[in-house]
Amino acid sequence: MTVRVTLLSPAMGAALREARFDDGDPLDDAGVRQARAAAGGLPRISAALCAPSPRCRGTATALGLSPASVPELRDLEVGGWRGRGLAELSAAEPEAVAAWLADPGAAPHGGESLLDLVARVGSWLDGRTDDDGRLLAVVEPAVVRAAVVHALELPLRLFWRLDVPPLTLTELTGRAGRWNLRCGRPPAPEPAPPVS
Incomplete structure (x- = not known):
């Protein structure tokens, strides 16, 4: 039997829209509307999980899910850069960035x-x-990238080359040590299983 892990990036929020590191802002009204519109396109699942961030929890709720929060799926911890924009940081701390x-x-x-x-x-x-x-x-884009890098045993330098748009599905199937990837599809209804 194969395990299927589908990672859904959260809806657009203020931090993503402003190109800054998340600082715990909740999902905004536009993000809630986007997530509600995507709810009908979720795949069949046996369990829903989410990262503990307000944006991931808000997306899951707007999708009609009641997920378990999983601390291991939290976003990249950026310490003192939390809430700051990459452009701002690049000007203030170019060597560090x-x-x-x-x-x-x-x-x-x-x-x-x-x-x-x-x-x-x-x-x-x-x-x-x-x-x-x-x-x-429902996890932040950095977690999706990390899962793909790990599952496919990619060089870590490719982490930054993986784009994860809001409300897209990335599917890993297999089991530990052997994963296959299906990435970047928008939520869309799956065909019904054949009737036997």
């Missing part, structure tokens, strides 16, 4: 490195068993 973007082990913000993020998300992913069935997890 350059080091962070170039070195997966760097954490000049005082938070978590990409190495740490990928290890945390990968450990959670590899802990899934066949009994987990079809999981849907």
Whole structure:
């Protein structure tokens, strides 16, 4: 039997719209409307999960889900950069930003490195068993990237090359040690299973 982990990036929020690191803002009205409009396109699932951020919880609620919050699926912890924009940081701390973007082990913000993020998300992913069935997890884009990098054993430098638009599904199927990827599809109703 195969476990299916579908990662859904949350709806657009103020932090994403303003190109800044999330600082715990709730989902705004436009994001709620977008998520409600996508609700009919979710795949069949056996369990719903979400990251503990207000944006992920708000997206899950707007989708009509009652997910369990999973701390291991929290966003990249950016320490002192929380709430700040990348353009602002690049002007104020150009060396720190350059080091962070170039070195997966760097954490000049005082938070978590990409190495740490990928290890945390990968450990959670590899802990899934066949009994987990079809999981849907609403998680931040950095968590989607980390899961893909881990599952496909990609070089960490490719983390920044993976785009994860709001309200898109990334599907990993398989089991620990052998994952397949289906990425970037928008929520759309799945065809009904054949009647036998």
